[in-house]
Amino acid sequence: MTAATTTSPTSTAPTPGQVWTRARGLLAAVLILVVAGITFAVVRSGTNHGQLDPRSADPKGSRAVAELLKARGVSVTVATTLDEVTAAVGPDTTLLVAGPNVLTRSQQLRLDAAASASAGRTLLIAPGPGAATRLAPGVRPEPHHPVSALAPSCELPAARLAGTADMGGTRYTAQAPDAVTCYPAGGLPSLVVLPTGEGGDTVVLGSPNLLHNERLDKQGNASLALQLLGSRPHLVWYLPSLTDPSAGTEGDSPGGGNEDASEDPSEDGARDEASDESSFLDLVPSGWLWGTLQLGLAALLAAVWRARRLGPLVAERLPVAVRASESAEGRALLYRKANARDRAAEALRAATRTRVAPLAGVSARDAHTPDVLLSAVAARLTAQDHDLGTLLFGTAPSTDAALVLLADQLDALEREVRTS
DSSP states (O other), rough: OOOEEEEHHHHHSSHHHHHHHHHHHHHHHHHHHHHHHHHHHHHHHHHHOOOOOOTOTTTTTHHHHHHHHTTTTTTTEEEOOOHHHHHHHTTTTEEEEEGGSSBBHHHHHHHHHHHHHSSEEEEESOOOHHHHHHHHHHHHHEEEEEEEEOOOSOHHHHHHHOOOOOEEEEEEEEOOOOOOEEETTTTTTEEEEEEEETEEEEEEEEEEOOOGGGTTTSHHHHHHHHHHSSSEEEEEEEEOTTTTTGGTTTTTOSSSSOOOTSOOOOHHOOOOOTTTTHHHHHHHOOOHHHHHHHHHHHHHHHHHHHHHOOOOOOOOOOOOOOOOOHHHHHHHHHHHTOOHHHHHHHHHHHHHHHHHHHHHTOOGGGOOOOHHHHHHHHHSSSSSSOOOOHHHHHOOSHHHHHHHHHHHHHHHHHHHHHHO
């Protein structure tokens, strides 16, 4: 009875231990990223309110001016929906609209009706063409101008008391004869005051920069902001939001893009890209921006961690021995499958040139130089019945039979050179 000998097959699959060793670094990095993201979100969730927010202490926030107004006895109410705004405005109220371009057309019309009936002050921050037409009739936005320290150059008491301030941004053309224009930039004003009757007015501000925490202590920014926002005992700070239920009117879009056919197109026109250059970023929550930055940083670190430094080639022993004839046959089958007679012919000719060059006294450097090799080989041959130029440097054969004939001729040439 013969006992069969059983051998366990050799497996190249990684073992569980190897998988854990390779993956534990990546898992640790992912865990650290998740923990850092959660911690960052928790820390910032209670304090980050976005740009031009009176609750935000960030450089682009407006908490500083809100606190100064409260110290002067002005109540500051933050509103995020149009219903809250319409219920709060009145003759003793200043309404600040932080993002008039975010409002839809129907929201702008409703806000204009409420502001006009209140006989209070309405301050619009950088309204675009559509918002200016509906909320400040007679005011037309002009191309954007860099914010810089500008002189008031007008008779408005608030501007004259404040003096130089950081103004600019969107500039405006006021067509109303009773409009007061201040802080010209490039010949066009960046602050316009429109009386609305019954003691009310509408203030159009070309840039929100003077209300930011980081700029409030520059120039006369604080003075101008307090006078514009503190002229009445109550301030409603309106931060428009896309989550406002009143923004869901069918066929409406932010900025009033869908216009009635009856409206004068010259009044609305196309939206000015320069005046609304920050509106898109204002619509993106700051958490998404920080999240994208963190993901990009994590991807960069992962790429650096997993990268392999390129060094010199290292010769490695093959796990099995491959016979030369098998390798040549395999390559020939690949050439045949790809119909690459040109590559195969060139490989045959190059190998022949490399072998016959030292036999003809030609260096390896000149083995593939026709002028040097052909004359040397011709000198070794007794019978000049070979077209050496075509044989060693000719064109690709057009058929498989021609390729086989070329191989036979190259073998015959090499044997003749060896025996000569």
